[in-house]
Structures are given as C-alpha cells and as structure tokens.
Amino acid sequence: MTADQSLLADCRARLAFDLLANTWNAVVIWALRDGPERPGRLRERIGGISPKVLTETLSRLRFNGLVERRAHPGAPPRVEYGLTELGRSLLPPIEAFGAWAFRHGDEVMAAQERAESTDHRRP
Amino acid sequence: MTADQSLLADCRARLAFDLLANTWNAVVIWALRDGPERPGRLRERIGGISPKVLTETLSRLRFNGLVERRAHPGAPPRVEYGLTELGRSLLPPIEAFGAWAFRHGDEVMAAQERAESTDHRRP
DNA sequence: CAGAATCCTTTACGATACTG
DNA sequence: CAGTATCGTAAAGGATTCTG
Numbered sequence: 685m686t687a688d689q690s691l692l693a694d695c696r697a698r699l700a701f702d703l704l705a706n707t708w709n710a711v712v713i714w715a716l717r718d719g720p721e722r723p724g725r726l727r728e729r730i731g732g733i734s735p736k737v738l739t740e741t742l743s744r745l746r747f748n749g750l751v752e753r754r755a756h757p758g759a760p761p762r763v764e765y766g767l768t769e770l771g772r773s774l775l776p777p778i779e780a781f782g783a784w785a786f787r788h789g790d791e792v793m794a795a796q797e798r799a800e801s802t803d804h805r806r807p
Numbered sequence: 808m809t810a811d812q813s814l815l816a817d818c819r820a821r822l823a824f825d826l827l828a829n830t831w832n833a834v835v836i837w838a839l840r841d842g843p844e845r846p847g848r849l850r851e852r853i854g855g856i857s858p859k860v861l862t863e864t865l866s867r868l869r870f871n872g873l874v875e876r877r878a879h880p881g882a883p884p885r886v887e888y889g890l891t892e893l894g895r896s897l898l899p900p901i902e903a904f905g906a907w908a909f910r911h912g913d914e915v916m917a918a919q920e921r922a923e924s925t926d927h928r929r930p
Numbered sequence: 931c932a933g934a935a936t937c938c939t940t941t942a943c944g945a946t947a948c949t950g
Numbered sequence: 951c952a953g954t955a956t957c958g959t960a961a962a963g964g965a966t967t968c969t970g
Binding site for chain 4: 722723724735736739755759760761762763
Binding site for chain 2: 695696697698699700701702703704705706707710711746747748749750770773774776777780781782783784785786787788789790791792793794795796798799
C-alpha cells in the first residue's frame with residue numbers, strides 16, 4: 685500500500701481535509717493566531733463574514749476541539765474565543781498555505797483569466 | 808498593518824483558502840501526486856466520489872491552472888489528468904496537512920465524541 | 931470509458947429581526 | 951454585544967441516464 689493510498693483511505697486524513705473544506709474555518713483559525721478575541725473584533729479583522737456565520741464557524745471549531753470559549757461575567761456580555769493547543773498545532777500547515785498564496789496566488793488568477801477568455805464559463 | 812491582517816485582507820490569500828474550501832479539491836490534487844491518471848483509476852484510488860463530482864472537480868482545478876488534461880486519440884477514449892507545475896507547487900502545503908492529520912486526527916475525533924455526548928447536537 | 935444532462939437533497943451562506 | 955430564530959438563495963454533492 686503506497687503512502688498516498690493510505691492517506692486517502694485513512695479516515696483521519698479525510699477528517700483533516702474536511703476541516704478546511706469550507707470558506708471560513710481556516711480564516712477564523714488564522715484570525716485567532718495572536719490570541720483570544722471577542723466576536724465583534726473578529727468580525728472586524730476578518731471582514732465580509734456575517735455574525736451568524738461567524739457564530740456557526742466558532743461553534744463548529746469548538747465542536748472539533750480547535751477553539752475554546754471563555755465568558756466573563758457581568759453586563760454587557762463579554763466573551764472571548766481562543767485556540768486550544770490542538771488548534772494552535774494547526775497554525776503551521778495553514779501558514780504554509782498562506783505562504784504559498786503569496787508566492788503563487790497571481791499565477792492562479794492569471795490562469796483563471798486565461799480560462800475565462802477561452803471557455804466563456806466558470807466551473 | 809500586522810501580518811495576519813495583511814494576509815486576511817490580501818485577495819490572493821482568500822483565493823488560496825478557497826482552493827481548499829470544498830470537499831474534493833485537495834483530495835484530487837493529492838491523488839495526482841505520483842503522476843497523471845485516468846479518471847477511472849482516480850475514482851478507484853479516491854473512493855466515495857461520484858463520476859460527476861470528479862469531472863466537476865477536475866474541471867475546476869483545470870480552470871485554476873492546477874491540473875491539465877491530455878486526450879489520446881482513438882477508441883475507446885483514453886484521457887489523462889496530471890498536475891501542472893503550479894499544481895505540484897501545492898503539494899508541500901497539502902502534505903503538511905496530511906502529516907498533521909496523522910498526528911492529531913485522533914484528537915479531533917476524541918473532541919467530537921466528547922462534544923456529541925455533551926451538546927447532543929453537531930454544528 | 932469519458933463526460934454531459936437531468937433531477938433531487940442537503941447544506942452553506944446571507945439578511946433580518948429578536949432576546950438577554 | 952452575544953447569540954438565536956427564521957427565511958430565502960445559491961451552490962455542492964449524489965444518483966441516474968444517455969451519447970460519442
């Protein structure tokens with residue numbers, strides 16, 4: 685059994701790919717890299733994410749053990765979300781991706797423009 | 808402007824995250840790491856992907872310049888898909904993710920089971 | 931066998947309004 | 951301000967069928 689076959693067959697690998705298989709998970713994890721943040725500030729830093737979707741994303745990350753929630757007593761409500769140790773262990777792979785984006789992102793955009801002018805449709 | 812703000816604001820980074828923001832892109836790229844493959848074999852190696860979704864995924868990856876298609880003449884049709892140089896440059900970051908999965912995948916599953924027995928619902 | 935076409939279900943995401 | 955509820959749209963994914 686070759687390495688990639690075992691990777692594809694192993695449910696842990698598929699589980700890990702699923703962690704990135706949506707628009708916001710990686711972005712939110714990355715936005716928490718410097719430390720815990722309140723939801724309001726998170727939305728400012730991320731930009732373009734609705735309150736509802738941020739709540740859903742944080743809940744999903746919490747479900748997967750990557751993020752933890754801390755509520756401070758009193759009013760107005762003050763809540764903070766931060767990465768768990770498991771969540772922090774995910775930062776290097778995500779950072780590898782960010783680095784790739786800076787190096788090759790323009791090549792992807794160039795390929796897209798080339799394809800659009802040829803095929804007239806976007807898959 | 809801090810590093811993560813610039814990363815989040817840069818459209819190249821969001822574009823890169825979007826490349827992984829679906830179930831199959833990363834899996835198919837990984838399955839092509841050893842060299843070009845025919846769609847039929849790809850489906851065998853990947854497992855659990857329908858012909859239609861594989862076609863769509865390959866078309867999407869081609870649109871983004873990560874995969875190229877080569878058709879050999881004659882009948883029955885023989886087609887191969889392989890990574891472009893740009894697509895191959897994406898393998899190290901994806902591999903970093905696979906390595907993370909082998910190390911921490913069971914922790915994620917443990918967290919999920921813990922959450923399921925507590926919250927009674929899965930986000 | 932490749933892959934396009936059709937139909938269907940589920941889910942992600944967004945906008946809005948409301949509660950504590 | 952945090953979080954939920956509701957509604958609506960769009961896209962992803964799956965099953966099936968058909969053609970070159």
